Amino acid sequence: MSEIIESCSECGPLSCYRKDKTPPSFCLTEAADQQVVAEIVEHLQGDNLDARMARAAAEIEGMYYCKATRVEETVLFAKRIGAKRVGVATCRGLVQEARTFVKVLRANGLEAFTVVCKIGSVDKSEIGIADDVKIEKGSYEAMCNPVLQAKTLNAQKTDLNVLVGLCVGHDSLFIKNSEAPVTTLVVKDRVLGHNPVAALYETHSYYRRLLTPPKDPEEK
Numbered sequence: 001m002s003e004i005i006e007s008c009s010e011c012g013p014l015s016c017y018r019k020d021k022t023p024p025s026f027c028l029t030e031a032a033d034q035q036v037v038a039e040i041v042e043h044l045q046g047d048n049l050d051a052r053m054a055r056a057a058a059e060i061e062g063m064y065y066c067k068a069t070r071v072e073e074t075v076l077f078a079k080r081i082g083a084k085r086v087g088v089a090t091c092r093g094l095v096q097e098a099r100t101f102v103k104v105l106r107a108n109g110l111e112a113f114t115v116v117c118k119i120g121s122v123d124k125s126e127i128g129i130a131d132d133v134k135i136e137k138g139s140y141e142a143m144c145n146p147v148l149q150a151k152t153l154n155a156q157k158t159d160l161n162v163l164v165g166l167c168v169g170h171d172s173l174f175i176k177n178s179e180a181p182v183t184t185l186v187v188k189d190r191v192l193g194h195n196p197v198a199a200l201y202e203t204h205s206y207y208r209r210l211l212t213p214p215k216d217p218e219e220k
């Protein structure tokens with residue numbers, strides 16, 4: 001068990017939301033540099049993309065609270081930031097859902113351009129992946145190529161990119177290489193039907209093992 005450094009995860013009152021409770025001694029709001037806070041506020045009052053995204057996200061939260069699904073919120077967000085062309089970076093395994101989402105985008109007057117994770121079709125061995133850790137040993141098995149997915153959408157000059165089920169880490173690479181802002185519609189969880197929070201709900205029972213993980217055999 002590593003040393004516990006107190007931060008928001010150890011906070012009971014969560015008083016930064018309504019300022020109606022006493023904050024804890026380690027409160028990050030209390031410790032925040034007020035000059036930095038003021039600079040952020042000023043930045044978000046303008047007409048730059050960050051400001052438009054900040055206002056769009058807050059307005060959608062307030063206006064559609066518990067009414068709009070995430071699919072609907074994504075469309076609303078794209079429209080409110082003035083996006084015309086939406087990139088869809090999808091996992092091959094979720095391409096049916098991506099196709100449906102593209103229909104939703106088009107029905108709402110948005111352009112859509114989709115790139116599947118296996119674009120480029122580079123065998124995993126090319127980046128040093130051993131055959132015994134392929135899903136099907138001895139086969140040609142293309143790696144996910146989120147860098148090429150991002151570069152392809154960059155070339156398409158998309159205004160917003162939406163992730164549909166990219167793997168953990170592949171999503172990180174995509175986000176790192178995307179020029180347009182990125183939002184996530186679907187997070188992949190092959191075990192839990194793409195609902196990873198279910199594991200957290202169950203740490204008191206079926207997923208207790210998450211709190212006492214076995215040592216990773218690869219870990220030194």
Ligand code: SF4
Nearest residue numbers: 008011015016027029
């Ligand atoms: S900022 Fe302060 S009040 Fe808000 S969650 Fe973190 S510790 Fe709690």
